[in-house]
Amino acid sequence: VVAMAKASRTIPQLPAKVALDDDQTEYSMSVARLPNSTPLYDSHHMVVLFPAIVGNDTISCAISSEALTDHFENDLLRLASVFSHHRSAIQRITERLIAQGRFENDGSILIRSSDC
Numbered sequence: 001v002v003a004m005a006k007a008s009r010t011i012p013q014l015p016a017k018v019a020l021d022d023d024q025t026e027y028s029m030s031v032a033r034l035p036n037s038t039p040l041y042d043s044h045h046m047v048v049l050f051p052a053i054v055g056n057d058t059i060s061c062a063i064s065s066e067a068l069t070d071h072f073e074n075d076l077l078r079l080a081s082v083f084s085h086h087r088s089a090i091q092r093i094t095e096r097l098i099a100q101g102r103f104e105n106d107g108s109i110l111i112r113s114s115d116c
Contacts, residue, residue, distance in 0.1 A: 062111070
């Protein structure tokens with residue numbers, strides 16, 4: 001995944017564990033915010049790039065064109081528009097992957113079709 005300009009490569013701290021009764025453990029959910037910036041289509045990598053903000057950290061994120069066409073709208077000519085139309089669903093997927101610590105080696109998040 002290509003890092004976005006102005007995006008930090010800092011991996012945010014994962015949610016702290018909260019002890020529950022009977023030795024159960026639960027992870028609190030990270031809240032990721034997708035700014036209203038325009039998503040950018042990277043034709044070389046076939047992904048739509050977008051930032052996610054968690055606390056004070058900006059995380060470079062991408063969703064594959066396959067994920068967009070398989071699970072949202074099958075319109076290869078308007079992938080950035082498809083992303084914008086389904087921003088809230090993509091935000092929920094992004095939050096889940098961040099909370100699970102599913103970062104790529106470069107600290108970014110890549111949403112694949114299997115993640116949707």
